[in-house]
Amino acid sequence: MSAVGYSLARHPYAPAVRRMQLASRDRLAGGFVRVRLTEELPGELVGFVAPGAGDHVRVLVGSPDGGDVPVADQGAPFRTETVVAHDAEAGWIDLDILEHGDRGVIGPWAARAPMGSPALVAGPKGSVVMTGRPAQWVLAGDDSAIPALRRYLALLRGHGEGMLVLESAAGLGSSELAAWGLEGLDGRGEVAASIHRPLPDAPGAALVAALEALPAPHDAAERFVFACAEQSIVAPARALLGRWGIDVERAVVKGYWRREG
Numbered sequence: 397m398s399a400v401g402y403s404l405a406r407h408p409y410a411p412a413v414r415r416m417q418l419a420s421r422d423r424l425a426g427g428f429v430r431v432r433l434t435e436e437l438p439g440e441l442v443g444f445v446a447p448g449a450g451d452h453v454r455v456l457v458g459s460p461d462g463g464d465v466p467v468a469d470q471g472a473p474f475r476t477e478t479v480v481a482h483d484a485e486a487g488w489i490d491l492d493i494l495e496h497g498d499r500g501v502i503g504p505w506a507a508r509a510p511m512g513s514p515a516l517v518a519g520p521k522g523s524v525v526m527t528g529r530p531a532q533w534v535l536a537g538d539d540s541a542i543p544a545l546r547r548y549l550a551l552l553r554g555h556g557e558g559m560l561v562l563e564s565a566a567g568l569g570s571s572e573l574a575a576w577g578l579e580g581l582d583g584r585g586e587v588a589a590s591i592h593r594p595l596p597d598a599p600g601a602a603l604v605a606a607l608e609a610l611p612a613p614h615d616a617a618e619r620f621v622f623a624c625a626e627q628s629i630v631a632p633a634r635a636l637l638g639r640w641g642i643d644v645e646r647a648v649v650k651g652y653w654r655r656e657g
């Protein structure tokens with residue numbers, strides 16, 4: 397039997413909700429807004445960790461025109477965002493938030509809420525931490541997964557054989573990819589990358605088709621798969637893991653958002 401070169405450990409954390417405020421915004425290519433949230437009071441981020449490449453928090457914000465956060469009850473409209481970078485000691489967290497026109501809660505807030513607007517940040521509920529590195533890896537996602545894809549790429553590039561499949565509604569030129577921190581993925585770099593336009597009214601379908609066209613692994617225990625995009629990819633991506641002989645616990649497959657209607 398061949399040696400298994402990587403493992404994923406899932407670490408749960410005690411629930412924590414922190415009071416933060418909007419401190420800066422930068423517009424990135426592809427409809428992303430990078431927001432920096434800083435502590436409302438010093439010490440709010442004590443104990444905050446997000447070591448896993450896909451670690452995420454739930455964020456509750458008020459109106460994009462400014463104003464209080466709604467009461468954080470069971471039905472409160474928390475939105476889930478990947479932790480792009482953080483420094484608990486210095487008291488900040490960075491999130492890259494995709495705008496969907498003027499729709500939604502957190503996109504408009506990220507785009508135009510006044511500086512100082514409050515935000516509640518819950519979590520991370522846990523981390524998925526990789527130790528070792530796989531001989532082969534497949535990173536697949538849509539635009540909403542770019543923050544996590546970028547963190548996984550930073551971890552995996554230069555180790556083993558990499559394949560990246562991106563379904564992107566945004567601009568696809570080299571400069572846009574570089575602006576997302578995905579430089580060298582235009583088919584000319586060392587990672588076998590393919591970028592697909594979403595099919596009208598079927599987000600995720602092009603991603604699934606591209607994933608299904610990948611070669612099966614020689615050694616299932618040595619292929620790591622991350623596949624996160626619109627909810628409809630979950631069932632076919634899990635079925636593909638089954639056909640490839642990959643244990644779902646050694647992969648990350650998630651619905652990141654849900655198409656309406």
Ligand SMILES: Cc1cc2nc3c(=O)[nH]c(=O)nc-3n(C[C@H](O)[C@H](O)[C@H](O)COP(=O)(O)OP(=O)(O)OC[C@H]3O[C@@H](n4cnc5c(N)ncnc54)[C@H](O)[C@@H]3O)c2cc1C
Binds near residue numbers: 479493496541655
């Ligand atoms: C673990 C995890 C990590 C995530 N990390 C990030 C991240 O780092 N950055 C990020 O931008 N998103 C991320 N997402 C996705 C994000 O949580 C959803 O896109 C969320 O719906 C955004 O909330 P909203 O208030 O902008 O829109 P909503 O109020 O939820 O939706 C408004 C409208 O926009 C549509 N919509 C929502 N999301 C998308 C999308 N991605 N593409 C196209 N249409 C959409 C909805 O169908 C709806 O019609 C992550 C999700 C998960 C589960």
